[in-house]
Amino acid sequence: MTRQAPADGAFRGGSDSFYLPNFCASRAAVAIVLIVELTAVVLSIARSEAVDFGAQLARSSLFLLWIGLVGAALLCVLRPALARLGVQRGSLAALALLTATVAGISIATVLIGRSQLLGAAAVAAQFPRQLWPFVLRNTAIGGVITGVTLRYFYVTHQWRRNIEMRAAARVHALQARIRPHFLFNSMNTIAALTRSAPRQAEQAVQDLADLFRASLGDPNQTITLADELEIARTYERIEALRLGERLRVTWEVGALPLDASVPGLILQPLLENAIYHGIEPRPDGGTVHIHGERSAELISVVVRNPLAARGGARHGNHLALENIRERLNLIYGQRALVKAGAFGEEYIVTLRFPYIAAPGVPVRAG
């Protein structure tokens, strides 16, 4: 647990996270042909009063296919460069590029029609004669259609990524659930207490049930910060039975707004990690510090634990931390921050996310 993760979590990534599809792939080429043909049909219907529909469709298709395929080839080559520009500037560049392609091919078409290369007058008659009206009209239509298509790609991409992120968060929540070691040790503790301290055993069974109920909930469901703190305290009670005096936890959470809406299980796993990596491996135990703050509209929670002695460190996966990061990003986007790292003799995890009051819960003074 020494990795310092970038604050933007799931939002990093190169050209692969860019919303434009890869136009070098054959599937995208098929989509281009489809868009071109639909556009050609629309244009031909609009003009079919004046001229023969079939001839008009054939002419428009031929013309638009050139634009479509040249545009696709350009996007295929320039996609990495556009991705580097970011969504806004990349989109503007793509729009400019495709509109310029439309204009360029329109001009070329008129010039070819005027030239003597084609010979037969019947063929030349199929070409537009006036340069600027043709070019301007096409550029306007091309600009609008390109804009709509880009928007379509963007929305589909966002929608798909959101689904992927939700699925990933769900899978990781499953993996990050209560450690089996904790479950069986707790059961063993309860078995011992059943005889010597039945009341404590009763409390432990209730606590364990609450904890499991919380961990079985929908990972994307939000709960109040008060409930999340209670889950963490429940967890502490069970661990305290097992570890006795070796476990000490200080709670400085008075400043936190208890009605804040948070995703479930963002704090308990941090306490669990702190105990598993920082307290259990130490023969004399240690203290976990939990400190909460609210500044303006941001909530921050810091969990600190002593580093295990050299050689006693446990190899843990980063699932819990990754999972919390994913879920916070899903809800708050870039405004959420999860930081973790060793500083001196301590391991420190910081969560920061916007304060959003849960609906229908009266504000309680901290």
Place this chain on the structure above:
Amino acid sequence: MLRVQIVDDEPPARERLRQLLEEIGSVQIIAEAATGPEALEQAARLVPDVVLLDVRMPGPDGIETARHLSVLEEPPAVIFTTAYDQYAINAFETRAVGYLLKPVRRDKLAAALAQADRLTRPQLLRLAAAAGTSRRTHIAARRREQVRLIPVAEILYFQSDQKYTTVRHLHGEDLIEESLRALEEELGERFVRIHRNTLINADHLQGIERGGDGRYSVLLRGSALTLPVSRRLAGELLERFRI
């Protein structure tokens, strides 16, 4: 009457075993310990027949503690207790060592005790070695009624004669019964063979000297001695430290 020692860092886990042992009867709980070193000190003094040993403990864990217990003059039979250690369980199962899963059941505990009672010393040694898949952090040396745990980091060198191996460390010298070859294999990179009978801790290497006769010797930090390097191994040593 079977003399049993309970070792677990969690008080309720020890309590659970105590309750069950009292029910089983015909056993005597002679000691309880919360860490490996404490367990070892008690075991050397009180000589239990059976040790109920938790696998996951802070400091030297149960597996390492079992290896240290095996150097005792009369090593106890070890029954591991564990909540969930898939890898360790596999290791035990292949060698049919006693292990109990938590929460511990009374009939399983009784059966394990009965079986442990029948194990012979060579079997015990083999089991302890089989469980020890990871590197030890300490080396155990026996001194009459005591077992001393020497942190590997504090060891300067091992030197063997016909029967014993001498461990020279920051606080003195002890004898162990392990072979240099086994130690070299287990302790790995940090330890370097400089002579047929000498294995040094490279972390404590201070210098390499060349004598008038062209033979090399090493100087170790914290030790006034120089140790001779054999002709055969000198090249390798110089190569390794790029001298």
